[in-house]
Amino acid sequence: MGEVLVLVDHADGVVKKVTTELLTLARVMGEPAAVWVGPGYNDAASATLAEFGAAKVYVAEDPALNDYPVAPTAELLASIVASASPVAVLVASSADGKEAAGRLAVKIDSGVITDAVDIDASMTATQSVFGGSTIVHSRVTSGTPIFTVRTNAVAPVPAPGAATRVDVSVSLTASATKARITGRTVAAKGGRPELAEAAVVVSGGRGVGSADGFDVIEKLADSLGGAVGASRAATDAGWYPHQFQVGQTGKTVSPQLYIANGISGAIQHRAGMQTSKTIVVVNKDAEAPIFELADFGVVGDLFTVVPQLTEQVESRKGA
Amino acid sequence: MRQGDKFWSVAMKIAVCVKQVPDTWAEKRLRADDSTLDREAADGVMNELDEYAVEEALKLVEAHGGEVVVVSMGPDRAGETVRKALSMGADSGIHLVDDSLHGSDALATSYALATVLAGRDFDLIIFGSESTDARMSVVPAMVAERLDLAQLTFAQKVDVTGDTVTIERLADYGFDTVTASLPAVISVVEKINEPRYPSFKGIMAAKKKPVETLSVADAGLDASKIGASAAWSGVADFAARPPKAAGVVVTDDGDGGLKIADFLTNQKFI
Numbered sequence: 153m154g155e156v157l158v159l160v161d162h163a164d165g166v167v168k169k170v171t172t173e174l175l176t177l178a179r180v181m182g183e184p185a186a187v188w189v190g191p192g193y194n195d196a197a198s199a200t201l202a203e204f205g206a207a208k209v210y211v212a213e214d215p216a217l218n219d220y221p222v223a224p225t226a227e228l229l230a231s232i233v234a235s236a237s238p239v240a241v242l243v244a245s246s247a248d249g250k251e252a253a254g255r256l257a258v259k260i261d262s263g264v265i266t267d268a269v270d271i272d273a274s275m276t277a278t279q280s281v282f283g284g285s286t287i288v289h290s291r292v293t294s295g296t297p298i299f300t301v302r303t304n305a306v307a308p309v310p311a312p313g314a315a316t317r318v319d320v321s322v323s324l325t326a327s328a329t330k331a332r333i334t335g336r337t338v339a340a341k342g343g344r345p346e347l348a349e350a351a352v353v354v355s356g357g358r359g360v361g362s363a364d365g366f367d368v369i370e371k372l373a374d375s376l377g378g379a380v381g382a383s384r385a386a387t388d389a390g391w392y393p394h395q396f397q398v399g400q401t402g403k404t405v406s407p408q409l410y411i412a413n414g415i416s417g418a419i420q421h422r423a424g425m426q427t428s429k430t431i432v433v434v435n436k437d438a439e440a441p442i443f444e445l446a447d448f449g450v451v452g453d454l455f456t457v458v459p460q461l462t463e464q465v466e467s468r469k470g471a
Numbered sequence: 472m473r474q475g476d477k478f479w480s481v482a483m484k485i486a487v488c489v490k491q492v493p494d495t496w497a498e499k500r501l502r503a504d505d506s507t508l509d510r511e512a513a514d515g516v517m518n519e520l521d522e523y524a525v526e527e528a529l530k531l532v533e534a535h536g537g538e539v540v541v542v543s544m545g546p547d548r549a550g551e552t553v554r555k556a557l558s559m560g561a562d563s564g565i566h567l568v569d570d571s572l573h574g575s576d577a578l579a580t581s582y583a584l585a586t587v588l589a590g591r592d593f594d595l596i597i598f599g600s601e602s603t604d605a606r607m608s609v610v611p612a613m614v615a616e617r618l619d620l621a622q623l624t625f626a627q628k629v630d631v632t633g634d635t636v637t638i639e640r641l642a643d644y645g646f647d648t649v650t651a652s653l654p655a656v657i658s659v660v661e662k663i664n665e666p667r668y669p670s671f672k673g674i675m676a677a678k679k680k681p682v683e684t685l686s687v688a689d690a691g692l693d694a695s696k697i698g699a700s701a702a703w704s705g706v707a708d709f710a711a712r713p714p715k716a717a718g719v720v721v722t723d724d725g726d727g728g729l730k731i732a733d734f735l736t737n738q739k740f741i
Contacts, residue, residue, distance in 0.1 A: 222622060223615075247625050250607065254612040254613045255616040258581065258616045259616065263576070264578070264704065265704050281606075282604075287710050288501070288706055289709065291707055293702070327619050332650055333649050334648045334649070337648070376741075401601075401603065419498070446720060450720070451720065452722065456725075456727070457731070460726075461732055463728070
């Protein structure tokens with residue numbers, strides 16, 4: 153069985169859930185081989201990769217890898233592709249992941265498909281495009297197929313692998329080190345899950361009315377252990393930070409549960425959340441287009457409905 | 472700014488790459504014959520994120536002196552998008568237009584753009600961070616790779632001092648500060664600025680600004696590397712997403728929150 157390279161997404165030494173999803177998907181196509189780029193590979197990370205079926209783990213640990221965005225990752229992947237001749241390369245559909253995939257495609261002269269939500273054994277990818285309105289099946293027709301895969305597209309399923317460590321030596325070229333990271337600024341996030349990875353997303357829009365209004369949104373999100381999102385109307389108004397914007401020009405999320413509060417549901421927003429598995433809507437306006445997507449909707453004032461819901465969630469969890 | 476002020480900074484030559492896309496608010500669909508985006512079905516507009524790229528280029532040139540060249544690849548009517556950028560204040564345009572470009576994928580697009588941009592001595596090449604139609608976000612990185620330039624993408628802030636450019640690269644956790652020597656490739660996110668509207672004067676002036684129209688042959692492109700036949704990924708089939716089964720919508724009678732909680736309990740979310 154051919155090797156399928158899976159670029160590991162990690163933060164603070166912890167393997168992100170999306171990587172376990174990619175490993176699960178890789179097993180359909182061949183034998184997963186994880187690629188760890190950056191310092192801090194550890195036993196727990198190795199155990200997670202093994203649990204989800206990585207036969208091998210290519211480890212490139214040079215601390216310098218943390219100092220340059222994207223280009224070194226593409227360079228490393230290209231060198232592993234050259235030596236290991238994998239049948240495919242899988243990368244998470246993050247900004248970094250897509251850019252690394254793009255650069256890799258140029259380097260190894262291969263086709264790339266972004267934002268796949270599924271890939272089958274024949275390497276046909278499923279994409280959900282135009283805000284989820286159209287389902288497309290695509291194939292790479294030249295070179296080693298490169299896919300970026302959306303988070304939460306596939307349920308991670310464990311299957312043991314050996315996770316045999318293969319060290320990869322790193323010697324970054326001048327081309328890969330032209331742009332240097334000189335600082336990292338971490339915005340306060342208060343222990344909520346990452347928006348793109350969260351199983352539950354609670355979002356607020358124009359109807360929230362103010363930055364203070366996001367209090368009720370955050371409380372509901374916290375009661376469900378979810379992430380907070382915002383529509384463009386809310387981020388443009390400065391009520392909630394830009395990086396939490398869900399929509400065509402923001403993040404695309406596909407959680408198990410999406411709760412849209414005070415969001416009308418313009419295409420701009422729907423494009424970022426339409427593929428959520430279950431959608432709950434709270435809006436004062438019964439005509440709001442977002443209700444077309446709702447599995448369950450309440451026409452009402454979010455400032456009475458949402459706190460009541462939060463209270464119910466808290467009490468039922470305790471029960 | 473007085474002319475004398477510019478003495479202290481080096482004039483910049485900036486390219487801004489813009490794409491014409493179907494109106495952001497229109498429903499988009501694929502053509503039945505060749506599975507490419509149906510660009511005739513909706514009005515064409517400048518990709519929204521590219522407006523931020525144009526604005527950033529104009530601001531940099533206002534601060535440092537220099538010129539802004541808008542570059543677009545696309546069918547005849549993409550010329551409207553070039554004019555829009557000129558009416559915002561860009562100095563000149565390059566429009567790569569050729570029937571044989573139709574169906575180009577991101578690799579071919581980046582090849583064509585990189586070929587047009589190469590050898591023109593740009594200090595900065597600025598893109599929007601994604602197009603609202605294809606949404607791949609890979610072309611700026613691919614162009615940086617092809618031209619062997621520093622890649623400073625997803626910028627929410629750009630500063631140029633001397634021959635150094637520093638950006639804040641948007642990240643899930645906040646941002647990274649990334650720096651490089653010019654020349655460099657930049658992509659910007661919408662947080663970076665507030666694009667200006669073309670003034671009447673700007674619209675009139677744009678009519679007289681030079682636009683270089685290039686065919687595939689003019690640009691020196693290898694015809695075997697562009698268009699649908701050179702696309703290294705292709706659509707096998709597509710279909711409209713089946714409509715979602717209608718959900719339950721109730722009006723709040725003081726128990727709306729309770730009813731959602733019941734729904735979530737039934738669905739095992741609580």
